[in-house]
Amino acid sequence: MDILVDATYREEDIAPLPLVELATFVLQKVGKPENTEVSISFVDDEEIARLNEQYRGKVGPTDVLSFECDNDPMPEEAFAPGVEPVYELGDIVIAVDVAERQTAIYGTTFEREITILTIHGLLHLCGYDHVTDELAAIMEPLEDDLLAQWEASRS
Template identity: 45%
Template sequence: MSDGATSGRKRSAKSRSPVSGLEIDVLREAGEWESGTEETVRRAAEHAFVVTRGDDAAELCIVLADDELVTKLNKAYRGKDGPTNVLSFPAADMPDTGVPEEAFKRSVPLLGDVVLARETIAREAVAQRKSFANHLSHLTVHGVLHLLGHDHLEDTEAEDMEDLERDILEDLGIPDPYATERTGH
C-alpha cells in the first residue's frame, strides 16, 4: 500500500513526531473525510506508538479510505466480503513483491499501513453513541497496535489489547470505548 501511486491520491506532508521518532504519512485515498482528520489520526497513532515503543524511530502510513476500497482490500487480503472499520498491514507480513529485499532497506523501519473506512466508522459511531473523532481515534490506536504486534485472537490477548487501548485513549481524553459493551447501553 505504501509504495504505489494511485491517481486521485492526496498525500499529506509526512510528519515526524516532535516527541517520538515516529514518522507518519497520511493518504486521503477515498471517501469524504472532514478537515482535521489527519491531525486526529496522527495524534492517536503517535500516542499509541509512544506508549508502546517510546522514542524509537519508525514510519507508518495511515490510509483514509471508503467502504468500497476497504471491501476490495478485505476480500483480497482476508478473504472476507464487505467492509470493516480498520485494516492493518504490518510491513513484516506484506506479501513478497519479487523486488530484492535490499530495495526496501531504510534507515527508519517501516511498521506498515493502517487503512480506515470512512462510512463504516461513521455508522458505528452513531450506533455506539460515540463521537466520530473518538471512534476514529480508537480505531487508529487499534490499527497501530496491530502493526506493533498486538492481537486479539485469544481471550487473554484481547483483554490485554483492550486494556492498552483504554490506557492510551484515556491519556488522549477519550472515554473507554468498551464501556457501552460491558453495560449493554
C-alpha cells in the same frame, strides 16, 4: 516518528483530526523507536471491502485493516551515510463510512471513533491481537488505557 496520512477520501472530515499527534503518542507509549514509519489511509466502503476480501477472505466492509511491514528496522547499510534507518511498521486502512455508521451504534463522536480505530490499528501493527480470549485480555485494556491517556492529554 514519520506518520503518513492519506485523507483523500472525505478530506474535509479527516484533515482536521490530530492523527499524526495521535499515532506518535501511541507509538511512543508502546516503546517504538523515533525512526518508526506508519501510513494511515482513509477509504470508502468499496475499497475496504475489496481489501478485506483480498487479504482476509471476508466479504463486505470492515472498519479497520492493518498490514505489517517489518519486525526489524532496515539495516543501516541500506541507507546513504548519515541517513538514519527507517523502521517501516506498516499500513493502516480505515473505512470512513463504516466509522461514521459505528458512531450511532456505539454512541460516540466521529472523531472519537476514528481515534479508536487508529489506536486499534496501531496496536495490531505493534503485534497485539484479539483472536483469542487470552490475547484480547492484553490488547483490549491497553487500547482502553491509551484512549483514556490520549483524551486526558487533549483536555
